[in-house]
Amino acid sequence: MTELTTEEARQRLDVSPQHIRGLLRVGKLDGRQLSSGTWLIDEDSLERRIALSVGPVRNWSALSSWALLGELSGEPNLVTISTRTRARVRERIRLTTADEIARRVASRTTVTRYDADDLLDTATDMVPTGEAALDMLDTDLSPRELAIEGYVSTASMQEFVREHLLIPDRRGAIVVYEDPGLFIGRDYAPVAVVAADLARSTATRERSAGIQALEEMRQRWLATRTK
Known part of the structure; x- marks a missing residue:
């Protein structure tokens, strides 16, 4: 297991040291605190946090995220949503890359x-x-x-x-x-x-395979709506 200092983690996430300590306190980063008070952060946990980060944009709601994944799976009725929400979900499939879809639905x-x-x-x-x-x-x-x-x-x-x-x-x-x-x-x-x-x-390989599979489903979904 590779461990990082708070400063190294701060630089990787581009946040303040206080933010890193806050993530550790609520369990959103894995780490251990030494008797001196210094934190050592699990690098795998940090990479997972980076992978799921969506930057300045908001994650989609759980309901619309499940609806979008249902659409791509060929199960449009996976969850019950309004006509307006379904239209918004389908527009997101048209306009959003698979990588961004993976990031936006992660918090569902x-x-x-x-x-x-x-x-x-x-x-x-x-x-x-x-x-x-x-x-x-x-x-x-x-x-x-x-x-x-x-x-x-x-x-x-x-x-x-x-x-x-x-x-x-x-x-x-x-x-x-x-x-x-x-x-x-x-x-x-x-x-x-x-x-x-x-x-x-x-x-990296697993994440890339998941995104590639999402993009293939997205392309098949788009093809059925452009014929």
Whole structure:
């Protein structure tokens, strides 16, 4: 694990030292505080923060983000939205690059890592996404030997954590996305959701593959509306 000083992290994010300390306090950056009071920041955590940064523009709302990913997945009724919102979502697909889409929809769900005694049993109650669902995407990437990443499929998050005796761990092997109730009973998340979740990765190849998959879906979507 590579660690950075507060000053190095500040320069990478182009923010103040106070902002870095604030991110550490609320858990948006991973780090450890020495007895001297000095912070050391996990570089992977910082790269993840940079990857999900949308600069000065606002993230899209969770509802419109899910609607957009539903459109790209060929599931326009994934969430219920007004005619006006649907028109806005479709205009965003026309005008927004896949890279920006990945950044703008990232805040639609929160992600928590856990450890558990029985990883495979826990995985049976999850709807795979991201790296755990690479077979949904046309990519030459291979998943890690044990990639457990997904949405809760059978219960509320609280019940899921309690049933599987999950322990929050920032380096845990189980990556759980907050379930908005869209995936109960599903085998997989919609394909654009899988790609968008893969694009959250701090690994360059995985992130690039997710963005490429989103762009391919976007181009197919555009083609059906220009014929």
